[in-house]
Amino acid sequence: MPSPVKVVVVGAGCRGNNYSQYAQVHPERMKVVGVADPRKFARDKLQQQHKISDENIFEDWRDIIEREKFADAVCICTPDRLHKDPAVAFSKKGYHVLLEKPMATTAKDCTEIVEACVDSGVMLTVCHVLRYDPVIHRIRELIDAGVIGDVVHIQHLEPVGFYHFAHSFVRGNWRNEAESSFALLAKSCHDIDLIHHWAGGRRCVKVSSFGALSHFRKENKPKGAANRCVDCAIEGDCPYSACKIYLDRVKQGHTGWPVSVICPSSLPDIESVTEALMMGPYGRCVYDCDNDVCTNQVVNMEFEGGLTAAFSMVAFTEEICNRKTTIYGSKGELSYDGHQINVFDFLSQEATKHMVPNTAPRAFDMSGHGGADYQLMDTFISAVATNDPSLIRSGPEETLRSHHLVFEAERSRLESRVVFCSDQTTK
Known part of the structure; x- marks a missing residue:
């Protein structure tokens, strides 16, 4: 058996x-040998899970760059605005890079990352995990x-989910473009x-695009609402109540996402979640936050050859990220409801269902991407282990x-006009 691929995690x-988690499912294939994160609780948690030696625990990823290279690859999972510098630095150091999206x-920064990886001869895998979903991959095969x-035409819908949006894009890390990025990118x-x-x-x-921030505005704050849900006399009538989204879940024994996100320095329980809602950003009224990103957006595209797409x-x-897609062709129609693929043939006028089993271990079933996180890591580790970049479906140039x-x-969207796309390429 070859040695497991050694990986450093930047952003725990x-x-x-x-x-x-892939290293826990397949310890013979991957070993986490280092972690960098400014938060002690996050570092300690990963260190305990993977038995990482003390010398490879870092507050700042820059300290890893100063060391001799001691791993094969790096997983960069820092906040969006902190992707470019570590991605460039680790690629120049010779690490293969798994980079969280965007x-x-x-x-400019995206181009610089790709150029650094190409020039350094290292593999870059961007975490467009949906490309690794076996069902969605089957769509491309068909x-x-x-x-x-x-x-001829692609129609695609992303239903974000009412409480998911409130969690991530009104109260959470991606609420404010200046601190993270705009919603279409994030x-x-x-x-x-x-x-x-x-x-x-x-x-x-x-391409043309329209969108706006709807509803989650200060002028829509109900009369009598408090600044925090735990102090609000009318939170029981609000579907976006933080008490419903977080406290009720903990009371039912659910401590995974999104509850796990709001207690960055401890495991979530009634006491820690209550304190987080009283003191932290996730307890704020959704009508009284500093959010500014779009709640709804459409994008229309025209590709070479006349193919059009609408997103x-x-x-x-109601549904959370359960994408819906219909692809219209000259000989048939393919539809995907988030679970299965249906193909209607114009000639035979018959419909065929295509079911693709989820082969990911149970540890990845709750990832929010239908097990695709497992498939992504499996592909990345295989590519590094065999030095075969052709395995990667989300490589540098196309991404x-x-x-x-x-x-x-x-x-x-910002300029209220049709934009004619330039032919962007790497050097």
């Missing part, structure tokens, strides 16, 4: 923890097999990337092109 939060928060003929670069992927290499030539993102939904498309779409 929710995503860093999740990806590092790559960075500016097109398109390539020609079962619906030439793709939440929906997955979806633009999928549309770009399904377009099969055709370049997007023009919608909306916060106010850079889809990120540029996201930036062009947001420019269209």
